Amino acid sequence: MTKxxxxxxxLGSTGLFSLIFLALTIDSHRQFGALTHADxxxxxxxxxxxxxxxxxxxxxxxxxxxxxYYAPDLTKIADQRGAPYLRSFLAxxxxxxxxERDRRLMPNLKLSPQEIDEVIAFLTWVGKIDNHxxxxxxxxxxxxxxxxxxxxxxxxxxASDDPVAVGQALFGQSSPGCFACHSTSPGVNLVGxxxxxxxxxxxxxxxxxxxxxxxxxAAGYIHESVMDPNAYLVPGATFSSNGQSLMxxxxxxxxQPAQVDALVAYLMTLK
Amino acid sequence: xxxxxxxxxxxxxxxxxxxxxxQMVFGILSITKYLxxxxxxxxxxxxxxxxxxxxxxxxxxxxxxxxxxxxxVPEESRTELHSPRLAYWQLGLWTVAGVTAVVGYLFGxxxxxxxxxxxxxxxxxxxxxxxxxxxxxxxxxxxxxxxxTTEGVLVAGLALTAILxxxxxxxxxxxxxxxxxxxxxxxLWVEGVWEMVQGGLLAYLLIRLSGADREVxxxxxxxxxxxxxxxxxxxxxxxxxxxxxxGYWQAIGGFFSALEPLAFLGMAIYAYMAxxxxxxxxxxxxxxxxxxxxxVFSALGAGILGLAHTWPSVNRWTHGTMITAMHGHMxxxxxxxxxVLAMITYAAPGLFGHxxxxxxSPTGLWAFWLQMAGMFGMTMxxxxxxxxQTYLExxxxxxxxxxxxxxxxxxxxxxxxxxxxxxxxGLFLYDFFFLAPGRRTAPATWxxxxxxxx
Numbered sequence: 207m208t209k210x211x212x213x214x215x216x217l218g219s220t221g222l223f224s225l226i227f228l229a230l231t232i233d234s235h236r237q238f239g240a241l242t243h244a245d246x247x248x249x250x251x252x253x254x255x256x257x258x259x260x261x262x263x264x265x266x267x268x269x270x271x272x273x274x275y276y277a278p279d280l281t282k283i284a285d286q287r288g289a290p291y292l293r294s295f296l297a298x299x300x301x302x303x304x305x306e307r308d309r310r311l312m313p314n315l316k317l318s319p320q321e322i323d324e325v326i327a328f329l330t331w332v333g334k335i336d337n338h339x340x341x342x343x344x345x346x347x348x349x350x351x352x353x354x355x356x357x358x359x360x361x362x363x364x365a366s367d368d369p370v371a372v373g374q375a376l377f378g379q380s381s382p383g384c385f386a387c388h389s390t391s392p393g394v395n396l397v398g399x400x401x402x403x404x405x406x407x408x409x410x411x412x413x414x415x416x417x418x419x420x421x422x423x424a425a426g427y428i429h430e431s432v433m434d435p436n437a438y439l440v441p442g443a444t445f446s447s448n449g450q451s452l453m454x455x456x457x458x459x460x461x462q463p464a465q466v467d468a469l470v471a472y473l474m475t476l477k
Numbered sequence: 478x479x480x481x482x483x484x485x486x487x488x489x490x491x492x493x494x495x496x497x498x499x500q501m502v503f504g505i506l507s508i509t510k511y512l513x514x515x516x517x518x519x520x521x522x523x524x525x526x527x528x529x530x531x532x533x534x535x536x537x538x539x540x541x542x543x544x545x546x547x548x549x550v551p552e553e554s555r556t557e558l559h560s561p562r563l564a565y566w567q568l569g570l571w572t573v574a575g576v577t578a579v580v581g582y583l584f585g586x587x588x589x590x591x592x593x594x595x596x597x598x599x600x601x602x603x604x605x606x607x608x609x610x611x612x613x614x615x616x617x618x619x620x621x622x623x624x625x626t627t628e629g630v631l632v633a634g635l636a637l638t639a640i641l642x643x644x645x646x647x648x649x650x651x652x653x654x655x656x657x658x659x660x661x662x663x664x665l666w667v668e669g670v671w672e673m674v675q676g677g678l679l680a681y682l683l684i685r686l687s688g689a690d691r692e693v694x695x696x697x698x699x700x701x702x703x704x705x706x707x708x709x710x711x712x713x714x715x716x717x718x719x720x721x722x723x724g725y726w727q728a729i730g731g732f733f734s735a736l737e738p739l740a741f742l743g744m745a746i747y748a749y750m751a752x753x754x755x756x757x758x759x760x761x762x763x764x765x766x767x768x769x770x771x772x773v774f775s776a777l778g779a780g781i782l783g784l785a786h787t788w789p790s791v792n793r794w795t796h797g798t799m800i801t802a803m804h805g806h807m808x809x810x811x812x813x814x815x816x817v818l819a820m821i822t823y824a825a826p827g828l829f830g831h832x833x834x835x836x837x838s839p840t841g842l843w844a845f846w847l848q849m850a851g852m853f854g855m856t857m858x859x860x861x862x863x864x865x866q867t868y869l870e871x872x873x874x875x876x877x878x879x880x881x882x883x884x885x886x887x888x889x890x891x892x893x894x895x896x897x898x899x900x901x902x903g904l905f906l907y908d909f910f911f912l913a914p915g916r917r918t919a920p921a922t923w924x925x926x927x928x929x930x931x
Contacts, residue, residue, distance in 0.1 A: 209696040216703035223710040234722050242653045242721045252650045259589035265524035270720045271797030276523045278877035279797055308878050309513030313522050340719035342793055348876040
């Protein structure tokens with residue numbers, strides 16, 4: 207091989223692969239709109255993206271797995287936590303995490319309520335991007351998937367048609383992702399209260415004088431809590447804010463009635 | 478030093494090394510914050526210390542590249558530099574832009590876009606600096622009417638570096654599209670055109686240090702940069718797997734990323750063959766250490782450790798974990814830091830007026846081996862952290878915070894080996910700034926040349 211030939215190899219291959227790259231870029235642009243639901247990029251989402259950049263979020267967190275590794279990935283955070291929780295968290299992160307216990311604490315970014323709504327809108331939009339199913343399992347901020355979910359394997363599948371088994375499997379699946387906020391171990395409060403002994407707790411609660419909901423028995427209480435988290439606010443700093451539960455409010459729509467019944471059946475076994 | 482104006486390289490190397498020291502400070506601060514709690518987060522939170530750590534790295538490596546080019550181009554084109562004065566002005570503007578960016582970060586003035594955080598006015602200053610630089614090099618070569626392959630590859634790599642910075646000036650409302658073009662700058666720099674720069678500098682050093690035949694070396698240099706671009710251009714796709722692009726990027730990214738180690742392995746073989754053929758007889762043993770070290774370490778860090786997590790079915794689990802930090806640290810060090818330090822140690826005797834033999838000081842060798850050991854240890858510690866994190870957080874499903882707590886011992890190891898590394902950096906700086914000037918054996922005068930300019 208002569209130097210002239212190796213130069214031709216360099217120039218030819220570089221030119222060829224640059225052209226392929228440009229052609230694929232053009233094709234990607236044809237598909238970006240559909241893959242990213244570009245029609246849902248509202249002015250609020252764009253404003254949220256500016257907040258994301260202005261506050262340098264990416265130098266602690268990852269989003270779509272890109273960024274720094276000092277804080278959790280936020281790709282699916284809007285879906286996992288819901289807007290009421292995120293609103294409350296962003297206003298004062300120290301309410302939810304303790305630097306002595308967790309070793310890290312997000313600084314209070316002093317965001318205005320409008321900026322908070324904008325960045326939540328941005329994160330909600332990011333969560334819907336079709337990115338080939340990444341992450342393959344939910345990346346939790348805190349708490350363990352153990353107990354209450356099937357550790358180490360694929361998302362749990364019900365062993366039978368028994369409502370309790372179906373409900374238990376559903377509890378550990380990433381949507382609705384109950385386990386991400388509720389442990390089933392006594393005294394282990396993640397973001398939401400521990401559900402250990404919930405059947406007994408519910409039994410007592412519907413009879414308590416401060417209960418103003420419509421349920422009359424334990425199963426009814428659990429059902430109501432899933433469908434309408436605001437019906438009764440469990441006391442606790444991270445459970446509610448300004449008279450509103452921080453549990454995502456949409457399970458009444460996203461779950462089938464039979465699924466809610468299965469969850470209730472499972473939770474009623476936690477005595 | 479054959480040409481008087483090569484002396485501008487000294488100023489560039491001095492600035493580069495000072496920033497290298499600064500980078501260590503912010504690196505140590507950042508890893509300490511991983512151990513937590515962080516008592517200074519109110520005025521220096523992690524995002525700022527990490528941003529300064531990475532930005533200073535980019536600035537100082539580029540400063541080193543510029544100094545290396547100002548050293549190399551006059552020698553290759555056999556002429557004085559077109560305008561040393563312009564080169565000093567360029568360095569001044571560059572330093573002001575860099576310092577402004579760092580101070581700005583401390584006060585929250587940032588674009589918050591990973592590795593391209595520079596605020597827009599700073600970005601424009603960077604473009605102006607690159608234009609001054611390329612003009613000065615271009616005029617030097619044009620007036621000399623002499624362009625060797627080695628310097629051609631180097632200058633083309635630097636010119637493409639400037640061109641590929643332009644996508645960084647664009648903004649998009651669609652976050653996926655922003656990320657898509659961000660990688661045109663970041664990936665195509667470090668896994669594309671900077672490898673051209675590294676290849677050009679490596680060829681120059683090997684020719685000078687081993688006396689290898691220029692025709693042969695330059696012939697293979699083309700093969701190496703050809704391989705770099707065959708793999709590197711479409712290898713950009715390994716950053717696209719999970720950001721919302723069409724599915725074909727996964728197959729393309731997996732395949733071409735697997736080819737990326739070839740160019741780095743090529744460089745290691747290139748260095749080995751040069752040494753085998755022509756011996757290791759050059760008196761500047763320290764420059765030999767850094768040169769061969771760069772060829773070997775980049776094959777390991779950039780080549781093999783990159784491949785360790787670019788296959789899509791692996792990356793699906795490791796994406797966004799400490800595995801990336803493992804690869805990133807050793808890759809940057811091996812490919813770019815070491816080649817710049819090789820150029821500095823090679824040029825040092827000329828810049829300081831030493832005999833070539835005078836350049837292998839015990840301090841210099843300690844600086845080399847401490848950095849090697851420190852970086853090797855840091856890479857292993859990041860690897861252990863990354864593997865544990867992937868398993869606990871991504872596979873078992875433990876929360877992020879609990880996982881980080883369980884892998885603290887690895888962060889402690891990063892801190893320990895990082896301190897060892899920083900000690901090596903400190904010794905390198907001490908040698909360059911304090912010991913080397915005192916070892917002068919030759920008079921500080923250089924043969925006047927006819928075409929020298931102010």
